[in-house]
Amino acid sequence: MTDAIALTADRLSLSFRRGLRLFSSRATTVLHDISFTVARGETFGVVGSNGAGKSTLLRVLAGIYQPTRGRLDTAVASVSLLNLQLGFDDNLDARDNIVLSGMLMGMTRRRMRELTAEILDYAELGNSADLPVRSYSTGMRARLGFAISKYSRPDVILLDEVLSVGDGHFREKAEATMREMLTGNQTVVFVSHDSARIRELCSRVCWLKDGRVQMLGPVSEVMDAYDEFILRK
Template sequence: MILELNDVSIRYMTGDFKDIGLKEYVLRKLKRNYQVNEFWADKDISFSLEKGDMLGIIGTNGAGKSTLLKVISGIMEPTCGSVHREGTIAALLELGSGFDGDLTVQENTYLRGAMLGYTRKFMEDTYDQIIAFAELKDFEDRPFKQLSSGMKSRLAFSIASLVNPDILILDEVLSVGDGAFRKKSEDKMKEIIGSGTTTILVSHSLAQVREMCSKILWLHKGRQVDFGDNVQDICDRYQSFLDGTIKL
C-alpha cells in the first residue's frame, strides 16, 4: 500500500475578527459574544492506492478536491483521521507557484528540482530532457515572468513528470497548453503509469478520467460519494448527476 487515507477530515475555522478589529474582538471575547464558524472542507474520506494505480478525483467546484490533495501531499495536516504515504511525492497543485519570476527558466528548473528533494547532479542529468519536453529550449535564459501562462504550466508539468516520483499529484494540469501538448502530456501520463508511479489526477474532463484512470474517487460538498475501480460506472453516475437525472 503506497497511500492510505483513513477517515480524513479537514476543518476550517472562520470568525468575524477581520471585520470588527482588535478592540471589538477583545470586548466580544470578554462578553463571550464572539462568533466562530466551522466549515468542513472534507469529511471522513477513506481510500487506498497500490503502486501503479492512477486515481481520478471528480466532483463539482467546492467538493473538497484541492484541499484533499494538499493533505495527501503533506502541505496540510488533517483535522481528524490519518494519512499514510510511502516514497517521494511531486505535486502540481497550483501551476506557476513555487517559481521566482526574476530568475531564468533554467534557474527555476533547478530551484523546483531542489524543492522536490532532488540532487543537483540528478537535475543536471535530467535538465535537457525537462526543457525539451516543455518545448522551452529557446527560452531557458529568459526571466520566468516573461513566459506565458501556458509556458509556465508546461515547465511545471515537465519537471514534476520527469523527476520520477513515487507519487505524482496533478490538479487540472493536463488541460494546459495547446492540443498537441495536451496529447503529449496524456501520453507521458500513460508512460508514468506503466513505470509503476502512483498518480492522482483531479480533472473536470470525464473523458480524460475514463481513458486514463484505474480507480476513481467522487466527492460532493466534502463528502465521499463513491470510490472504486469501476471507473466507467461511477463516471456514468456522475454524468447523470451533472445532467440532473439523479440526486444526491
C-alpha cells in the same frame, strides 16, 4: 497495479478558521471524513463539481495542508503536486526552478542540472527559459511543471487539471507521457473535469461532493453515476 499501498487517507477532515480574529472559534469544514487507499502503480481519479474539495484534497495528500482530523499515511519517499499555481519561485528563471523543484522532490542539485537540458527541450520554452517564471503564460508554466515531473519521477505524482491546459500539441504530448508513466508503474492521483480522460487513464475514482465522498469504486461505475448527475444539473 500491485497490492502494495502507496497512500492511505483515513477519515481525513480539514477545517479553516473563518475571518481574521486570532481567537475566533468559528470554522468552515471543507473536507469531511475522507477515506481511500491508492496502490503503487495505480492511476486514481478524483472528480467533482467546482468547490467540491478536489484541489484541497490534493494539497492534503502533498502535505501542504495538515488535516484537522484523521490521518494520512504515505509508504513512499516522495509525493509531488503538479499544480499550475504552486511549486515555482516566480522571481527565478526556468533553469533555477528546475533545480529547486527537483531538490524539493528529493533529487540532488547535480542530477537536476544534468537533466535541465532535457527538461527544457520537453517543455518547449525556447528563449523564455532565461526569463523569470512570473512572465510565463499558464500554458508555459504547465509545460515546465509537467516536464520537471516527467524527468524527476517522484514516487507519487498528484496532477491537478494539468492535461486540460495548453494547446492541442502539448495535451497530446502530456497524455503520451502519462501513458508511459502508467506502463512504467508510476503512481498517479489525477484530478480532472474531463470524463473521457478519467475513463481512459484511471482504474478507480473518488467522486467528491461538498467535501464528502459521494462514491468510490471502479472507474466505469463511478463515472456513469457522475456523468448522469452532471446531466441532471
